[in-house]
Amino acid sequence: MAYSVTQEYLQIPPVTRAYTTACVLTTAAVQLEFITPFQLYFNPELILKRYQLWRLITNFLFFGPLGFSFLFNMIFLYRYCRMLEEGSFRGRTADFVYMFFFGGLLMTFFGFFASLFFLGQAFTIMLVYVWSRRNPFVRMNFFGLLNFQAPFLPWVLMGFSLLLGNSIVIDLLGIGVGHMYYFLEDVFPNQPGGKKLLTTPGLLRALFDPAETDPDYSPLPEDQSGVVRQGQGPDGEPIQRQEEQDRDL
Template sequence: MAGQGLAAGFLQVPAVTRAYTAACVLTTAAVQLELLSPFQLYFNPHLVFRKFQVWRLITTFLFFGPLGFGFFFNMLFVFRYCRMLEEGSFRGRKADFVFMFLFGGVLMTLLGFLGSLFFLGQALMAMLVYVWSRRSPHVRVNFFGLLNFQAPFLPWALMGFSMLLGNSVLTDLLGIIVGHIYYFLEDVFPNQPGGKRLLLTPNFLKLLLDDPQEDPNYLPLPEEQPEP
């Protein structure tokens, strides 16, 4: 019964959050069961463009390391803040949310290559946290019951905590930088004098992912109209 309740609760999670979290968990489980090796997942431009192992462009964002405290810590924050974004500022805008993932993923891949970063899931998590924190500036955050502060300080607190775990600061910093670029282009620059939206979600994504909007001028057929 508990398993059924957990499964039912997971199905109520927004689609993008559910899909990304499940992909991360399944990838880590496959590595743990030795069905996959981390060497098959990391980003390597030579193998991507010379050997056509294009899946590495995706799997680099799905592997957060072996099962352990670090993995569960990252999954907790990925699930929580990805869900709050999808249910909050991106509510009813699934295509825009997916486009944010694509924009962030492309930019992180390019910058990560310059910084010799091979696994970028933690950077994507940092980007999600950063965007949420800037769109929720007045929310008070309780950090593991130890610290209380305003949401915009959360990405930096996470980076400090990541340092304590022995992780690379560059990965978190990359996510913060990309998150700030997205936030500036999407939320700041369009509201400046002479500014405009530069990040436009492609129409094919909207047709594929967003629910069709009803035409306000549509008149239903007589047989479809409710009886008085």
């Protein structure tokens, strides 16, 4: 039993495994009173004047005490982070890590002006947004109550937060940053006169993407979700086929 759990854990893609594990361990440390949220939250004054630089990272790792909100966030974080890493970022770990840096830096910048203490939920919404825009034909079901296409998922989550009485500022921040990444990475380079502005640094590629043995290898985008499949037509040209697929949250 222990072996099967360990084996399943090790099968989780590395970035998803590292981030979700860090979030769970941080919450456990707070719950066991080894540390307090006051040592973790985002505080520009303490970061700049007292050089408590760890707050730049720890504010993304704490989602509140154990309870419904924590479990809800962990489920969405794990699910959509993993689907991105195994889908459109398959074989592109360095690009995935670069998206983490891009999103984290932008959220930190806006956090200086918005008086936000913890940015993990915004980061989760960013991952959900990018996944939803790259899977526009997937049909979603929200707890059996509401059916909609994937691009509406971030807005449904924001509405759910509003119903729970939470502020939607953090959700809007995640949606905004997610749209910036999606536009710069997927939309603008394909426009007339557009070009790719987000280039993954070579250092990240050297650290996370080992050299491929097959120079012709290229990962299929979103293979897990089945939204885009690639093949070859009779003339040898690549063809794409988009499919609709039902998916529960």
